[in-house]
Amino acid sequence: MTPDQQRRVRDLFEAALDQPDADVRSWIERAAADDAVVRDEVLSLVRHHSSARPVSGAGNR
Amino acid sequence: MTDDLHAPAADLTPLVYNELRRLASAYMRRERPGQTLQATALVHEAFIRLAASGAPWTDKRHFVGIAARSMRQILVERARARGAQKRWAGLNRVSMSDSLAVAADPESMLPALDEALTRLEKIDAEQARIVELRFFAGFSIEETADALGMSPATLKRRWALARAWLHRELTEPTRADADADSPWPVSQYFVWRCCARP
Numbered sequence: 001m002t003p004d005q006q007r008r009v010r011d012l013f014e015a016a017l018d019q020p021d022a023d024v025r026s027w028i029e030r031a032a033a034d035d036a037v038v039r040d041e042v043l044s045l046v047r048h049h050s051s052a053r054p055v056s057g058a059g060n061r
Numbered sequence: 062m063t064d065d066l067h068a069p070a071a072d073l074t075p076l077v078y079n080e081l082r083r084l085a086s087a088y089m090r091r092e093r094p095g096q097t098l099q100a101t102a103l104v105h106e107a108f109i110r111l112a113a114s115g116a117p118w119t120d121k122r123h124f125v126g127i128a129a130r131s132m133r134q135i136l137v138e139r140a141r142a143r144g145a146q147k148r149w150a151g152l153n154r155v156s157m158s159d160s161l162a163v164a165a166d167p168e169s170m171l172p173a174l175d176e177a178l179t180r181l182e183k184i185d186a187e188q189a190r191i192v193e194l195r196f197f198a199g200f201s202i203e204e205t206a207d208a209l210g211m212s213p214a215t216l217k218r219r220w221a222l223a224r225a226w227l228h229r230e231l232t233e234p235t236r237a238d239a240d241a242d243s244p245w246p247v248s249q250y251f252v253w254r255c256c257a258r259p
Contacts, residue, residue, distance in 0.1 A: 006184055006185065010185070010219075010222060013218075013221075013222050013225070014218040014219070014221075014222065017218055017221060044229065045222065045225040045226060045229065046225070048225040048226070048228045048229040048232075049221055049222075049224070049225035049228075051228065051232075
């Protein structure tokens with residue numbers, strides 16, 4: 001990925017955090033419709049963001 | 062010129078590193094097995110001690126950046142010295158639902174996290190700084206945002222991005238050459254340590 005694509009991934013990921021969960025996938029597909037590499041990277045990171053969310057009761061000993 | 066009065070950042074690194082290492086060693090001699098190193102307290106103590114002895118920096122921001130990087134180095138070296146596996150096979154035995162048990166052996170994954178962080182650094186150095194401050198120095202969102210001169214709202218988003226990136230790196234075997242059969246415990250530990258913080 002080029003630095004420009006990396007920056008775009010970052011910006012799209014951060015903007016995706018504001019989208020409702022149900023719409024986030026289609027939002028990313030629209031926002032990065034012109035660049036499949038960027039689109040797939042953002043989709044992948046958003047998926048991992050969801051699985052890295054706090055598990056209730058796990059933290060704050 | 063002020064340049065003569067203030068040592069460049071590179072010259073301060075050994076000073077900060079050595080002070081933190083000394084404090085950490087003293088702390089570790091007293092610690093009980095399984096106890097977590099209080100990184101944030103050590104960083105604050107080092108700052109007060111070095112400031113009292115006339116350390117040549119002008120602002121705390123400068124200090125905490127160096128301190129967070131030093132804590133990363135100290136904690137990873139300590140994990141390696143204690144024989145933490147490069148791969149975290151040792152965590153295989155821990156149930157994925159038992160997050161406290163996983164957290165009792167957090168060192169096992171530090172070398173792998175350190176290597177992933179070095180890869181992240183090449184893509185986006187700022188994200189690596191964020192992880193050092195949040196994860197290794199234990200700074201809050203507000204303290205980290207202040208240290209990097211960004212708003213807490215921006216910091217939160219960038220921290221989320223760094224976490225997602227590292228989570229993928231540490232859990233997807235094709236990316237991090239991890240053991241294919243042990244993605245869950247690390248993920249669980251990472252969730253506990255990085256993501257469950259306010």
